[in-house]
Amino acid sequence: MPSGRTHDRITLWSLPLVAALTFGRTQSSNLTLLVSGSFLFGGLMFGPDLDIYSCQYQRWGWFKPIWLPYQKSLRHRSFLSHGPLIGTALRILYLAIWIAVFGVLGLAIAEKIGNLAGNWQDAVLGWGRSISEHYIEILAVYIGLELGAMSHYLSDWGGSAYKRFKKKGLSGLRSPKTIKRRKITTPRRTSSKSIAEGRRKKAEGRRQK
Structure with a gap:
């Protein structure tokens, strides 16, 4: 797994490419700035490493x-943190x-200290209106993230796959499969002492007859 500095270099080196591709697709400097900054x-x-x-x-x-x-609730490199789309x-x-x-x-404290008459319903409606009006910009931010x-x-x-390739060759690129082994029960061996005891009991049974 690459180090934190390597991840930072990959991000910085990829930034011009992301900006160029975004501007080429959208022809919008605003959306390009949102995607690049995100x-x-x-x-x-x-x-994901949060x-x-x-x-x-x-x-x-x-x-x-x-x-x-967040850290205590998730296992490192789980699907909920490192999974495509769902992690972000x-x-x-x-x-x-x-x-x-x-x-x-903050609003509650400001309302108490400054005697502001806050209308919570208007605040929620305002947020909802902003989201509906700027959904393209919000989508651009999500794509950038x-x-x-x-x-x-x-x-x-890629780093893990390269290490497996160096160690095992092409077979190391395949996902490991869990092989279920059948449980083999070996026949129970009978000791010579128990065999002799069984023969003695049979002989005594014949004499009694």
Whole structure:
């Protein structure tokens, strides 16, 4: 598995290619900036290795503790953290919950201190309206985050496959199969002492007859 610095280099080297391909497909500088920035953020701070004490985890600084429940809930390199699409979606949902918690606390404190009359229903409707109006931009951010994560777990898979190839050749590239072995029961051996005892009992039975 590549080191954290190697992952960072892959992200930085891939950034110009991602920006060029995005601009070529969209012809939009705004979408290109969103995809490129999200790709950089996803590769350096929002990647699959947030499930362990990694470089990505350490870059969150004072906000590192919010990822501790995430780390304790998931096994490293599990499908929920390193899986395509679902890994990024789960991290976005997890971070969104924390942002909502901090946002609610901040609004509640501001309402108490500043005597602000907050309308929670209008705030929720405003968020929903913004999401519906800017869904293309939100999709661009998600694509950038997923590409950043993809550069990470593809390099992990490529590094592991290369090591298996060096060790076992082409056979090492195949996924290992679990072979179920049949349980073979060996016949129970009879000792010579028990055989002699059996013969003696038979002889005594014949004499009694």
